[in-house]
Amino acid sequence: MKMRYTFQPLKQFATSSFEGKLWKVVVGVISGLFAYKGYQANVAIILFPMAGVCLVCIVGLLTSMYFSVLELFNKK
Numbered sequence: 001m002k003m004r005y006t007f008q009p010l011k012q013f014a015t016s017s018f019e020g021k022l023w024k025v026v027v028g029v030i031s032g033l034f035a036y037k038g039y040q041a042n043v044a045i046i047l048f049p050m051a052g053v054c055l056v057c058i059v060g061l062l063t064s065m066y067f068s069v070l071e072l073f074n075k076k
Contacts, residue, residue, distance in 0.1 A: 024060055024061050024064075025057075027057050028053075032054040034050040035047050035051040035054055
């Protein structure tokens with residue numbers, strides 16, 4: 001029996017670049033709030049993963065904004 005293995009495209013929640021950035025902001029804010037509440041309650045098992053997710057979202061946003069501005073200036 002011969003089987004074909006093909007990858008199916010992933011479903012995308014964001015259809016535009018703006019929606020993608022908005023998702024990063026929402027996830028970053030929610031994870032930042034969870035990290036803050038984990039810090040207040042002295043619960044490290046919530047604090048560190050949520051702070052990591054928040055950090056990744058913020059770095060992703062800053063990188064995306066940097067390359068957008070760089071592309072804007074290179075077009076001129």
